[in-house]
Amino acid sequence: MNPNFGTVTIVGAGLLGGSLGLALKERGLARTVRGVGRRQCSLDTALAKGAIDEGYLNIEEAVHGADLIVVCTPAGMVPQQLDQIRGACSVSAVVTDVASTKAEICAHAEATWASPRRFVGSHPMAGSEKYGPEHATPTLYDGCVTFVEALGSQEPEAHERIVALWRSLGARVIEVDPVRHDALVARTSHIPHILAALIAELAGDACDVRAAAGRGFRDVTRIAAGRPEIWRDICLTNRAAVLEGLEQIARRLDHVRGAIEAGSGDALEAFFESARAARQKVAGE
């Protein structure tokens, strides 16, 4: 039998939150889904889509008596919202989030939550360049790799419920240490995003460039169409890992520039060959 998560409060009813609501409701995994938004119009969209049953502008009110609370807002907002939730939710509630960075958020929860804490960090790798409740879909988490903070000082039953939540939506759960998580996604997501943004910005400076932008360009820069405040928060909440990776990129870029300047065909071929092998190892299709 499927679990039932009872009354679920989703803080932030955008693409991720709205899709979570749709998925829970479609699978009959919740008694009631409450959505919290900053603006009534987003709540109205989520309500009209059937992603939530009830809309709230006040977070304390929305988490009162909820069994499961999922924070689906940009990483920079999560710690403060966890503070609000902690003071207003029932002692039996289980809390998670979906932000793309985990170390700061989990450390904040660890420092502020009563032990054993009932907050367990999550990160479903389900974002896209689209956002807003209008793009929400009940299948967003189907087959989606979802990182869940490995069991440490959390209440084991809370941890189990969060793992069960994602699995019941079809996600592939991977338990991971939050610091390790952030180092990994810096390399597979955050640094690629920053470089894609640099590529888009540079091309945008040229005139009459549209015809010369083929499928390759569109693929490389697709993620740069994402929501600026999400990526701002990711950079600010994963500073050490992002800066370390960007320093490596800068150093390697110097090396490639040197090889081009020197006309060193062998060095360039070796570089592209090594990149091709790395791509195959990391994401071979």
Place this chain on the structure above:
Amino acid sequence: MNPNFGTVTIVGAGLLGGSLGLALKERGLARTVRGVGRRQCSLDTALAKGAIDEGYLNIEEAVHGADLIVVCTPAGMVPQQLDQIRGACSVSAVVTDVASTKAEICAHAEATWASPRRFVGSHPMAGSEKYGPEHATPTLYDGCVTFVEALGSQEPEAHERIVALWRSLGARVIEVDPVRHDALVARTSHIPHILAALIAELAGDACDVRAAAGRGFRDVTRIAAGRPEIWRDICLTNRAAVLEGLEQIARRLDHVRGAIEAGSGDALEAFFESARAARQKVAGE
């Protein structure tokens, strides 16, 4: 009525050359398609696919008496092959190429061909991370943006025939100055490729990184799966424009690193916002 390009010699029967042969034959645009390869096994694959009617290992022999000659080899090989072709083809033959860089190749032809020259540079933006005659397809050029060297000192009838060639295959022809072409594709193709390769290489250094590589990573790095010698030649034959763009990338990367170090949320949000707007301008879907 469709034009007929008579006896067509394709030098290099890989993805681009093989697809050209298939497209010409399927549309009845050639009497005979000859293919030139360095290895008999590639020619055998192209023959078996029906991409060419006859295979040659010797370029001079293959262009003898041909009406149209299309060089489909990496950019670095084109000038030397044009020299071989120039000495062996008939005076009425028209010659083009498909390399991704145009300034060096067109300048070489201009300096060496008798005036008015019958070489007209082309660049169909039809490459992909796949290569080899086994991936050739008759629809590769359908709807494909194809840059053709703008009319200058070439024989106008030769220029007309090259434009007609691509149009008859369904391509969208854009006439362009070769130096301007190289500056444009540096920004939409060459620099994106180099950065995608850097992204792939950096991710490849991490352990257990595969699960963290989602659709975004695969999109950004897809082009890094391309053929190393093609990209080596592109870097070497478009040095000035690529180096100029990479210098800008390095400078902007420093700026982003500074903003992350300083924790400047406003600067980061402005950067991602500007990149999103640029992406929309260049490649909005």
